[in-house]
Amino acid sequence: MPEAKQDTKKIASFLLQEIDRLITKPVRLMEVCGTHTVAIFRAGIRQVLPSQVELVSGPGCPVCVTADEYMDMAIAYAKRQDVIIATFGDMLKVPGSTSSLGEAKANGADIRIVYSPLESLEIAANHPDKKIIFLAVGFETTAPTAAATVLSADEKKLKNFFVLSAHKLVPPALKTLLADPEVKVDGFILPGHVCAITGEEPFQFLPEQYHMPAVVAGFEPLDILQTVYLLAKQIHDGKPNVENEYKRIVKKNGNPVARQMLAEVYEPVDAIWRGIGPIPNSGLRVKERYQAFDAEVALPIEVETTVKQTACRCGEVLRGLIKPTECRLFGKACLPEHPIGACMVSVEGSCAAWYKYGSGRYQYGTGNN
Amino acid sequence: MCLAVPAKIIDKKDQLAVVELSGVQREVSLMLLPEAEVGDFVLIHAGFAMQIIDQEEAEKTNELLKEMNSLA
Amino acid sequence: MEQGTIKMEHGSGGKLSKALMEEVILPAYGNPVLNEMHDGASVSTAGNKVAFTTDSYVVKPLFFAGGNIGKLAVCGTVNDLAMTGSVPRYLSVGMILEEGFSIADLRRIVETMCQTAKEAGVMIVTGDTKVVNKGAGDGIYINTAGIGDIIEGTHISPKRVQPGQDVILSGYIGDHATAIMAGRHELVLPTSIQSDCAPLNGLVKEMLIAVPQIAVLRDPTRGGVAATLNEIAEQSGTGILLEEDTIPVRPEVEAVCEILGFDPLYLANEGKLLAFVDPKYSSKLLEVMHSEKMPASSVK
Incomplete structure (x- = not known):
């Protein structure tokens, strides 16, 4: 074991040396995925990279980019006596325009936390008198699990299971970011588990249209260092490409069965991203054939969304324009137990990760929070 | 949100598999990965097997997990 | 703290629990002993230094691998007394039972409490039982309080x-x-x-x-x-x-x-x-x- 550790250290210091050699001017690399954001903090990657390499967090936390309007609708459903909401735990604290699901729960709404969307089918079978609405959030990684759940519900002829889709697609968001002249990025650390489904192809536009280096990355510290090294090499050589560092999981063609199931149940639709705005064809809605399972169609509900004015700068954080610490609410009015913007809600949100691991909160030796 | 972990399939019945990770077991759906077989290491996410991992690679991942955390 | 209602996080032991203590509880009956905010209080009665503590137990499931709510209720309070630097001596047990709760389950819980108390060398010397309507509780809630003799020469703070x-x-x-x-x-x-x-x-x-x-x-x-x-x-x-x-x-x-x-x-x-x-x-x-x-x- 100590030998393996030695090897690891050797590889890491080799990669860091190479990165330092290849990068001759400041570069900004965007990690698209929130799981990467957390992995980077946990391993302290920022502290070991040469100062010329800046890692910026992108819009890669599905909970964070879920719009107020969606949350308001989910809360409105939750308040109905005949509804049970099934959701991943992260969604409870996400602020809507006036409230959150957590508050609705405190006021008596029946909200169940599930690990798998399939658990909501069990809830539906056990509560035939209730309508079970699964809050279907997530990128290409998670969306197929919701699609498969809809297909199971169809097969089981369940009449009381519905999804409320806020699924988002990553490539259209990256296109929108690159079209924004304010966004300055020199390369992308691509989301490994999204690519496990999509494969490499949907990201080819990055080098082809935008001359943008891109590497599909795993989530271990060495994966991330290796990815930064590959990006450095592409930048140095001036030969952008989609490379795959995460071959043990990501096949070139992704997971065709999952994609086919996704296409069977869902179709692309324009969607609003919190902090970014509407992006064409970046969301998923349930196809007509399965509309009986679409909460918005089968259980229409009137929702009033009030426009909320705060000094929250989540939008700029999600686009990599500013660091969370540059927002004046960060760590003061906006805290994990009292989030103002959604980036502070999910453990994978940029602001929450910066708050937990980053500077500004705890300084060694001072004993101050 | 895109957190996924490697686990080994120890039993399979139609579209359901039992996976194991350090002695902890859970049933997962194989709807998205029908070709997976007993003995395969798979990536699991939200109760579904998402992709097969080469066994050699899975062991590497586990080793990395243990060894990497202290790196930086 | 925001106005409004109690959320589950207020009972998590984290920041909201702390806010509840500091903004609602301590302003009402804070005093030098309570303000120490240790697992138990160190007080003097008739010249003897004793540790005093209380805790309520709400757990689901009631029975789990390695114990049940009764074992938890005895261990939790015994341990809080121990953490205050004392030898735990006496416990009280208050139980809130929900209408419809199985007496066989209650027996199992009580027997475990008796056994655990013996193991820990404490005596259960007083108690109380109340029953609430079906739906008003999760089967059983238990509160235990305890006192212990502070070990001479120690100062846990x-x-x-x-x-x-x-x-x-x-x-x-x-x-x-x-x-x-x-x-x-x-x-x-x-x-x-x-x-x-x-x-x-x-x-x-x-x-x-x-x-x-x-x-x-x-x-x-x-x-x-x-x-x-x-x-x-x-x-x-x-x-x-x-x-x-x-x-x-x-x-x-x-x-x-x-x-x-x-x-x-x-x-x-x-x-x-x-x-x-x-x-x-x-x-x-x-x-x-x-x-x-x-x-x-x-x-x-």
Whole structure:
């Protein structure tokens, strides 16, 4: 074991040396995925990279980019006596325009936390008198699990299971970011588990249209260092490409069965991203054939969304324009137990990760929070 | 949100598999990965097997997990 | 604190629990003894120094691998007394039963309490039982309170935590919470994972006799090691540096955390303790605590 550790250290210091050699001017690399954001903090990657390499967090936390309007609708459903909401735990604290699901729960709404969307089918079978609405959030990684759940519900002829889709697609968001002249990025650390489904192809536009280096990355510290090294090499050589560092999981063609199931149940639709705005064809809605399972169609509900004015700068954080610490609410009015913007809600949100691991909160030796 | 972990399939019945990770077991759906077989290491996410991992690679991942955390 | 209603997080042992204490409870009946905010209070009665504490137990499921709510109710209060530097002596038991609760289950719980009390060397000397309407409770809630004799020559107080002290952890973390979570989200755990629920007063007595200089003792229950260390850091005005490698976590617990996205540092324990001590006493303390207990971190 100590030998393996030695090897690891050797590889890491080799990669860091190479990165330092290849990068001759400041570069900004965007990690698209929130799981990467957390992995980077946990391993302290920022502290070991040469100062010329800046890692910026992108819009890669599905909970964070879920719009107020969606949350308001989910809360409105939750308040109905005949509804049970099934959701991943992260969604409870996400602020809507006036409230959150957590508050609705405190006021008596029946909200169940599930690990798998399939658990909501069990809830539906056990509560035939209730309508079970699964809050279907997530990128290409998670969306197929919701699609498969809809297909199971169809097969089981369940009449009381519905999804409320806020699924988002990553490539259209990256296109929108690159079209924004304010966004300055020199390369992308691509989301490994999204690519496990999509494969490499949907990201080819990055080098082809935008001359943008891109590497599909795993989530271990060495994966991330290796990815930064590959990006450095592409930048140095001036030969952008989609490379795959995460071959043990990501096949070139992704997971065709999952994609086919996704296409069977869902179709692309324009969607609003919190902090970014509407992006064409970046969301998923349930196809007509399965509309009986679409909460918005089968259980229409009137929702009033009030426009909320705060000094929250989540939008700029999600686009990599500013660091969370540059927002004046960060760590003061906006805290994990009292989030103002959604980036502070999910453990994978940029602001929450910066708050937990980053500077500004705890300084060694001072004993101050 | 895109957190996924490697686990080994120890039993399979139609579209359901039992996976194991350090002695902890859970049933997962194989709807998205029908070709997976007993003995395969798979990536699991939200109760579904998402992709097969080469066994050699899975062991590497586990080793990395243990060894990497202290790196930086 | 915002106005409004109580949320589950107010009972988590984390920041909202603290806010509830500081903004609602302490302004109402804060006093120098309560303001110490230790696991139990140190008070004097008729010239004797005694430790006094109380805790309520609400757990689902009521029966779990390694124990049940009754064992928890005895161990929890015994341990809080021990963490106050005392030898636990007497307990009270208050039970709130829900209409329809099985008497056979109640018997099992009460028998476990009796057995655990015997094991811990405490007597259950007073009690109370109330019944509420069906739907108004989760089967059974238990409150226990206890008193113990403060061990001569000891002075357990978070204020005595100093930079440079060692933090010693008495074993694997997260077992209790993991055992409780079994069955949730359809995870099947190996039988090796059981609640660590156990009385710690025997161990604590040995520790305090060997090293009366221990600055503070605390059992990392609700909120886990992370919440407990945060609390002590705040109360003592120090910062605590953890070395992740040195904190023992069973692979099974690690696996559950990975699957569900938890952090073992935040998982509840019911039979573990953290001791803060000057490094010159560490090896002596570890000897008493037996070889499998390892030092986890050091205070900076």
